[in-house]
Every structure is written in structure tokens, then in C-alpha cells.
Amino acid sequence: MRFIFILGQASKLSLAEIQSVLPQASVIDSSDAYAVIETDIADCQIFLNRLGGTIKIAKIINQPIAATTIAEQLSVNALGKVIFGISFYETKPTKIGMEVKRLLKEKKFSARLVTSREPQLSSVIVTKEKVREFLIIKNKYLAATCAVQDFADFSHRDYGRPTRDTKSGTLPPKLARMMVNLAAAKSNATILDPFCGSGTILQEALLLGFKKVIGTDISQKAVGDTKENIDWLISQYQLTPSRLTIEQLDVARLSTQLRSIDVIVTEPYLGPGLHGTETSQQIGKIIGELTSLYEISIEQFSTVLTKSGTVVMVVPEFRSNQQTIDVESLFTKVGMTVVSHRDLVYGRHDQYVWRRIVVARKK
């Protein structure tokens, strides 16, 4: 069956996540907004709940993009008032919704067309107003939405948890989830975040079903924050980890304490907050310091990882500067290979530092 996945703002990353979770599926078509994927999905909503980077999933309707098709679909199993809406992607919105409403009235259905100022209905509107949504994409595809992202649950985990370290910066849970998915690990794998901060990555790993989870950080406060957040998560979502260790540890000493780690998913220290006025010399200095930290870290990663272990790591991209941190060389030096493309980036236009996600495997 063919599905349309509506991708989040970091579309390349969102698509890479889908391909990692569905390695057998074929991508038929894609753009910055969507991907058309041939696959079998038993339950759209359960599947979408696993992903961090997809906003909606819709089933493609192999019929003409016409008001009659949509009205026909809506009249099947319609109970009471039909609440529906049309979202337009990469095409100019039309008045097709009004035409559908007229056709439904002709068939004696009571109907409400939900509209928005934007060409697309948001996931919030679709969920809250229980809208049966149809997507018209590029005048090429017509699809019926079968799942929308649980924005409220992501936000609960982000803002509802006991502690958030706004100083060191916390990773958005959606990005943490995408990173864990990019590791493509089995749920019996042992997963480590050696710069765990307030525990966002560990949270998403536990929710994705990983039972052996380790978090370490040089800061005692971060360790305390992570413990508090993970205790909260375990009780909120009734999780049952079989191994959960959260300890203070400098990344340079990882191999003195740990071995047999299957997967490392981490966001290391990314440098001081920038104001946008830094000279290229100042940024060069930050890059030099971070390169030293990452070199030590990657050496330690390769020692504690099992054979064919995986690292998924955030690396900063300085928008005002051409210089980057050459993590590819650092991984090569320890016999690991970077397998991700350089375009897996996450950031907003007003941010001076974007996050690049690097996936590397031990040979």
C-alpha cells in the first residue's frame, strides 16, 4: 500500500528516520514536505507514534483528485455530522472543500468544512476537532490522513517533566527520538548517552522499548536531573527497564567503567552560546576546543562499543562560518565509518548553531 508521510521541518532527517525504521520500504517520491512510501503498516497511529520527525501519515487514494471522490469517501461509514477538511501541499489551495460540502448536502449529510488561514490544517486542529482530513499534494496525490503526531505527548515530556536545563540546553524530544531511531538497534541492545544532560535521549530510548539504558555526565547536577526525569517518566508511562544506570563520569574515563555497549546516542557539549557577533577567529578557537573533546570522546566510544556498534551523535554546524568539525576523520582514526549524509541537520533560521546528526559504525 502507498502512504504519504508529511515530514517535519528537518525533512532530510525525518526521511532518514523513516528509512531506518522501515528498511524494506521503497521511497517512490519525495520532496521537502513529504515522502511517498510503499509499505505495509498494520496501524497508522501506532506506527506514527514511534517516529519523531513525521507529522502526519495518509493513505493514498488511487482515484481522481475530485470533489466527488472525497464526498464518496466521506459518505462511507459516516455517522452523524461529517467534519472534514482539506490540506494543500506544494499546490495552491482551491475551493474544492466547498464543492465537497455541497455534494454531501445533496446526499442529505450534515457536514462542516474545517478551514485554516494556512494551506494546511495543523495536527492540533485535526486532532482537537476530530477532522477527517484529505491531503492534496502537488495536484498529483490525493490521500486520507490516518494518523497525526501526538504533539501533546511530546510537549508533556518536554515541558511537563520535573527538570529542564535551559543553560546547557536540552534536546527537543522529537530530535532525541529521531536519533535513537537512526541507530536502527534491536530493543535488547544496551544504549548509552555519555553526555546525558537532563536525560532526554534516555527518555526516548526507554519509551521506544529499550530496556538496558545507561546515562553518564561529568556534572553531578546533570546526573541528578536525569535521575529525577527518568523516575518521573517511568511512573508516568509505567515502564520496566531491566538495567538503568545513571552516574557521574567524565567521558575521558568511559572505558575505565564501561564495556559491551551496543549503541551510543548522544549530544555532547556544543560550545558556548553564541550572539552572532563572533569573529571567524573566535569560532575557529571554539572548533579547536570541541575537536579535542570529540577526539577523546570518539576514542572512548570505539573502546566501549561492541563489534559493529553504532554511534549517533550531534555535531555543531556554525552557520556564520565555513569551518566545520571534521568528525569523519576522528571516526576514521579509530576504525569507524560515518554512514550518514552531511545533510542531516536540525535548526531554525534564527539560530547561529545548527545540529548535524552523524551516524558512525564500528567495523
Ligand SMILES: C[S@@+](CC[C@H](N)C(=O)[O-])C[C@H]1O[C@@H](n2cnc3c(N)ncnc32)[C@H](O)[C@@H]1O
Ligand atoms: C548539550 S548538553 C546535553 C543535553 C542533553 N542532550 C539533554 O537533552 O538534556 C551537554 C552535556 O555534556 C556534559 N559534559 C561536558 N563535558 C563533559 C565531559 N568531559 N564528560 C561528560 N560529560 C560532559 C555537560 O555537563 C552537559 O550536561
